[in-house]
Every structure is written in structure tokens, then in C-alpha cells.
Amino acid sequence: MQTNKLNLQDILPLTCSRTGNCCFGKIIYLNPWELLNLANEKKNTAREFRDQYCEFGGIRLKFDGKAGWKDQQACSQYVDNFGCSVHLGRPLACRLYPLGRQVQSEEVHYMYQGDEFPCLEPCCEVVELPQFSVGEYLKGQMTEKFETAQDAYLGLMQNIADIAFELLLDTGLSESGDKATLPLWRKMGDELPEVLADSIGHEWLDCLMIPEISDDDPMAFVIKHNDLLQLKVQEKFGALQTNQELHEASVLIMGVALHLARGLGANPKDLAELWIDTAKSYGAQE
Known part of the structure; x- marks a missing residue:
């Protein structure tokens, strides 16, 4: 066309x-700031609106x-x-x-x-x-505020993906000869949204789509959301020891990034391939 x-x-x-x-x-499709705006207009909480009117953990309106x-x-x-x-x-x-x-x-x-x-x-x-x-x-x-939110979330999406890179490339996982992580990145990029949402799980979907933040300024909202996600990563993954744990964490976080990407209108399959090629350029294998 x-x-x-x-x-x-x-x-x-x-x-x-x-x-x-x-x-x-x-x-x-919706980003988290948009979901909150819809909920406020409906006089619902973000969770109530998400659970009643959205699909795939909140990234799409029914x-x-x-x-x-x-x-x-x-x-x-x-x-x-x-x-x-x-x-x-x-x-x-x-x-x-x-x-x-x-x-x-x-x-x-x-x-x-x-x-x-x-x-x-x-x-x-x-x-x-x-x-x-x-x-x-x-x-x-x-549209100005909403365009600001969309662009800021594109940056946050990359920040989440960077965590997946760090878990693979900066922890010794890649150097250990790991060949299991990148194929799962690719698989998630090609999964249906309901399948990926299910594999991410409720805890991470809630943190991604209905963070406990209330701010009318989209940039401030996204900055606070980024900080919240970084804290959760430290809480969940700060003491990982085995390569299997690092592998599972990298796959999970990449899934979160790809799920948000879909909610931003990006193509998860293309992004997964791009990020796999980037990881390979730094020595990762599949």
C-alpha cells in the first residue's frame, strides 16, 4: 500500500x-502514560481500566x-x-x-x-x-503531550533492552559460551502478544503498564517509571550467581522490552533481529 x-x-x-x-x-496500542490518562478520564484506577478494557496486559484497547x-x-x-x-x-x-x-x-x-x-x-x-x-x-x-510521552517511552524501551544486553554481555554469560539466550530473544520477537504477555507474567506486566505513579507531565512520568523499573531490576537480579539465572533474567527483560515495543507501535520481530545482531557484534553467539 x-x-x-x-x-x-x-x-x-x-x-x-x-x-x-x-x-x-x-x-x-497504548503506552503506560496513555493508559493512566484513559483511566483518569473514566474515573477508574489504571488497574481497573486495564483489566476491564485492555488486552495483553494493557498494551491494546479492546x-x-x-x-x-x-x-x-x-x-x-x-x-x-x-x-x-x-x-x-x-x-x-x-x-x-x-x-x-x-x-x-x-x-x-x-x-x-x-x-x-x-x-x-x-x-x-x-x-x-x-x-x-x-x-x-x-x-x-x-497531540504535543502525547507525542512527548510516546518518544520518551521509546527511550525507556531501549533502556530496558540495554539491561538484557548487560545481563548477557557484562556478566560473563556470553563469554561462557552461552548459545541459548539469543534464540529465545528471536522467538519472543515472533510470538503473539498474548503468548509473550503470559511468559512475562503478571508481576512484570503490572510494573510495566500500571506503575504506581501519578504525574500529569509525561516526561516526569516516564523518568519516574524508568527509575521504578531500574529499582525492580536491582531487587530481582542484583544477586544472580549462576549462568542459568543470568540467562533467564536476560530473556525475561528482553521480553518486557519487546512487549512494550509492540505497545508503542514498533515491530517486535524486526527489533529482536536488530538487537540480536547488535549482541553478536559484541561477541554473543547463537
Whole structure:
């Protein structure tokens, strides 16, 4: 499918009409700060919202509502004849729609896919509404904080992966001739999200997706979350002694990084291959 890149000055043929057809049949991934925002808007705890409305430990919103547009099921937060019940707390993917966002070499790109601009079929009335530039549309959707959170979590994801590297490369595990760790990194990159969530386990999923942090500032939230995860790593893995323990810890932590990656819209399989190649360049084997 053709990908069309846009700059901030490009004019979009729409102003969102709030018809709600885009609330059916989508896949909406979440980072932990977004999950907390949704919970606050719903007046739930993060755990309550996660357990009732999310899948795979909290990284994806359920779409299990009444069927609508093209007989697709609605988002769990969609209310008939009203719209999104958590509109003010909606995640970045919803704010950006129908645009996608990609970060390459610290440069942000916005885009859409297909020969025709999305929304024109389900919401044809948008062509008669005022037209905004990409920059104006993003400002109107108040994406800034949510983009900050997304980018900060990409950094946190790499920090988690770095712990898996350290457990493999800086402890003597790799030098011992270990060939079991990297194949399991690869396997996790290719696993279904429900399988990976199950292998990570509730304790680490809770620490990853519903940390006991409450901060409206996304950067402060992510910094505190990073500190919390680092403390948990020290608590759980600070006294490991055997190569088997180090191997299991490296695999577990890499699973956490890959699971978060999926929630950030990254491809876990591609990331696993990238991280395996990096580990091999430092002497790891498989």
C-alpha cells in the first residue's frame, strides 16, 4: 500500500466531524502514560481500566462493542449516539487519526496510507468542512503531550533492552559460551502478544503498564517509571550467581522490552533481529 508523507504545512482535506466511524474495527496500542490518562478520564484506577478494557496486559484497547461501520465492532470506550466516552483522555493514535507518525533518526514524519485520503469514504461530509494544515490539525487535537510521552517511552524501551544486553554481555554469560539466550530473544520477537504477555507474567506486566505513579507531565512520568523499573531490576537480579539465572533474567527483560515495543507501535520481530545482531557484534553467539 502506498505511503504518503506529509510536512506540517501540507493541507488536509478534513476537519474531524466527530461522526465516530473511525471508532470501529481499529487496533489501538497504548503506552503506560496513555493508559493512566484513559483511566483518569473514566474515573477508574489504571488497574481497573486495564483489566476491564485492555488486552495483553494493557498494551491494546479492546474493540468489543456493538457492531457499526462495515459491521465492525466498536472500541470499548465508544457509546452509541454519543461517541468516545473518554475523548479528553484519548491516546495519541486516536488524536492523530487518520495520520500515522514515524520517528527516524530523531526526525518525525507524518503520513497516511492509500491512494485516497482516509476518512473520505466513512465521513464524506468532511470535504465540506474547513481545511487545516497538518500542523494546525495536530494543534487542534492537542497531540504535543502525547507525542512527548510516546518518544520518551521509546527511550525507556531501549533502556530496558540495554539491561538484557548487560545481563548477557557484562556478566560473563556470553563469554561462557552461552548459545541459548539469543534464540529465545528471536522467538519472543515472533510470538503473539498474548503468548509473550503470559511468559512475562503478571508481576512484570503490572510494573510495566500500571506503575504506581501519578504525574500529569509525561516526561516526569516516564523518568519516574524508568527509575521504578531500574529499582525492580536491582531487587530481582542484583544477586544472580549462576549462568542459568543470568540467562533467564536476560530473556525475561528482553521480553518486557519487546512487549512494550509492540505497545508503542514498533515491530517486535524486526527489533529482536536488530538487537540480536547488535549482541553478536559484541561477541554473543547463537
